[in-house]
Amino acid sequence: MSENHYSFFKGVERNFDKAAKFTRFSKGILEQIKACNSILRVKFPVRIGDHVEVIEAYRVQHSHHKTPCKGGIRFSMEVNQDEVMALAALMTYKCAVVNVPFGGAKGGVKIDPHKYSIADLERITRRYTAELCKKNFIGPGIDVPAPDYGTSSREMSWIVDTYISLNPHDVNASGCVTGKPVSQGGVRGRTEATGLGVFFGVREACAIQEDMERLGLEVGIKGKRIIIQGLGNVGYHAAKYCQEAGAIIVGLIEYNGAIYNKDGIDVEAAQAHRATHGSLLNFPGATNIVEPAEGLEQDCDILIPAALESVIHKGNADRIKAKIVGEAANGPLTPDADEILNKKGTLIIPDMYLNAGGVTVSYFEWLKNLSHVRYGRLEKRFSENRYTDIVNSIEELTHKKLSEAERKLIMRGPDEIDLVHSGLEDTMIGSYREIRDTLASTPGVEDMRTAAFICAINKIGVAYEELGIFP
Known part of the structure; x- marks a missing residue:
């Protein structure tokens, strides 16, 4: 295949096949892991100024070995089914590599967001969300979008508001999307x-x-x-x-x-x-x-x-x-x-x-939405009180006083952003070591990408085996 006609999804499958040879799973399980489970392609009308535009949009759920599915929504004229399928597949493997219990998904709306007013973008986003709701392609236990190229927390706020209005009795409705503003259930640290x-x-x-x-x-x-x-x-x-x-x-x-x-x-x-x-x-x-x-x-x-x-x-x-x-x-x-x-x-x-930091922190945001409690709320004061007791005891024993700046540094309990950054750091360190160990321990594997795919396939394959759908 020439690079002028390069298929992103075929490229992902090529990398998958290269790694699959080093796993123990049968052809049937490997084919199920590789396949895109559900593909939604919709066209919907939106009034833009004094005329109606028909907007083309997609949502692909690549894998249901874990639910909900997870993946961003991009606004771009480059959006097409092949690209969205490839990105959804990468989300499946990405979540598995960093031990985030989601299936992979991705969405795309074929527009140039720079050519629309904020009001027009809001109409397009809300209508797209309504289409996802009608087709059961969004929900805190079904499919949880996030920002991607051309979208931000602003679009996510429109999505969650639209979803809540259509599902008023869902107590976990704010978990239908991540990357939201903090005021609407987002988590500190998601932006970076x-x-x-x-x-x-x-x-x-x-x-x-x-x-x-x-x-x-x-x-x-x-x-x-x-x-x-x-x-x-x-x-x-x-x-x-x-x-x-x-x-x-x-x-x-x-x-x-x-x-x-x-x-x-x-x-x-x-x-x-x-x-x-x-x-x-x-x-x-x-x-x-x-x-x-x-x-x-x-x-x-x-x-x-x-x-x-x-x-x-x-x-x-x-x-x-x-x-x-x-x-x-x-x-x-x-x-x-x-x-x-x-x-x-x-x-x-x-x-x-x-680039799995985004979905890792999105997972933290989703957990926050389901638990209905802010990170740090339960332990911050307890930690600060314990640190204060320790510092006071050390000062009494040594007859030396710490400076005010040193006391503040030592006694500070963790805020939400501290816990989020800490969880992200632990995830990235642990996952890198797991990939590298796989590279070192698998004869014939010579690159990190293949090792990462092997890690992902092994975890997804075990999940499918445990579902009991394969004899």
């Missing part, structure tokens, strides 16, 4: 979750001495030269946390140009420059790269594509200089690019693991 998860994953990869020695790099993220493609929510937060940890951001890439400075770029200053001038180009001290794709090929230790899929392909993979590629976007490498980079010895941290 995917980018922070990318940082935790890259940091963990850089902490493995054996792997860093193989790549000729020092252990640790500090001092690593990083290029990030895409300064949206994910790319910005990944860049921010990497820079705060001591990494050097040498390149930033956007759709209308890229900049490079081997001595480092201040992410906040570059973001402010882009907001003022509409482009990263002409940022003080940096070299302009007018063709964004060329930004991927600049010298660096770590490349983090955090935009759309298939940006690294067989046409440019051999020119990628990075020793580590962290897939913050969904499917930024085609399977052909995968093979080329793996032969070069590049460490590829796969998307189905690395």
Whole structure:
């Protein structure tokens, strides 16, 4: 298949088949895991100004081995059934890899959100939600959407309001969607979750001495030269946390140009420059790269594509200089690019693991909605009181007093955002080690993506076996 006619879903299936050979499951179970269970394609009319537009939209539920299904909704003119199926499949494997008990799903509305007013976007979103309700493709125990490319907490607030109005007796209705504003049942820490998860994953990869020695790099993220493609929510937060940890951001890439400075770029200053001038180009001290794709090929230790899929392909993979590629976007490498980079010895941290921070924190939000209690509410004061008792006892025994700043630091109990960040960090560290252990212990497996798929297939296969539907 030529890359001009590249099927994203076929690419996901290709990676699945590569990994499935290393599992113990029968052909029937593997076919069931791979298949998209339910596909909804709808067209609905919405009045836009003085005329009616017919909007095309999708919702795909890839797997029901666990319920509810989980996955974002994107607003983009690039939306098509193949893309939504592929993204839904990746959500299934992603949830399994990070031990989040959801099946995979994805949604898409084929519009350019920049061409509509806020009022028009609200009408489209609410009508789409109504269509999902009519077809039983949304609900806290059925299918739980979230933000994705072209959507945000604003659209999620419209979705939850519409769902509640159509299901007034559902006490858990606020759990029908995640990524909501905190005032509507959202969780603190969701905004930065995917980018922070990318940082935790890259940091963990850089902490493995054996792997860093193989790549000729020092252990640790500090001092690593990083290029990030895409300064949206994910790319910005990944860049921010990497820079705060001591990494050097040498390149930033956007759709209308890229900049490079081997001595480092201040992410906040570059973001402010882009907001003022509409482009990263002409940022003080940096070299302009007018063709964004060329930004991927600049010298660096770590490349983090955090935009759309298939940006690294067989046409440019051999020119990628990075020793580590962290897939913050969904499917930024085609399977052909995968093979080329793996032969070069590049460490590829796969998307189905690395960008799972969003769904992990979405899981925390969903649990919060079902429990009807804010994280930290039950233990914060208890913890602070216990820490106070400990500090007072130590001061009495040592006859020394801590400073006020030290007392505040030690005695502070966990807020919701502390617990969310802690849970995310634990998830990303544990999952990376599980994938790497699978890579090390499975003869014939030579890359992290295949190891991640093996981890996912093993967990989903066991779930299907335990359902008892296969003799």
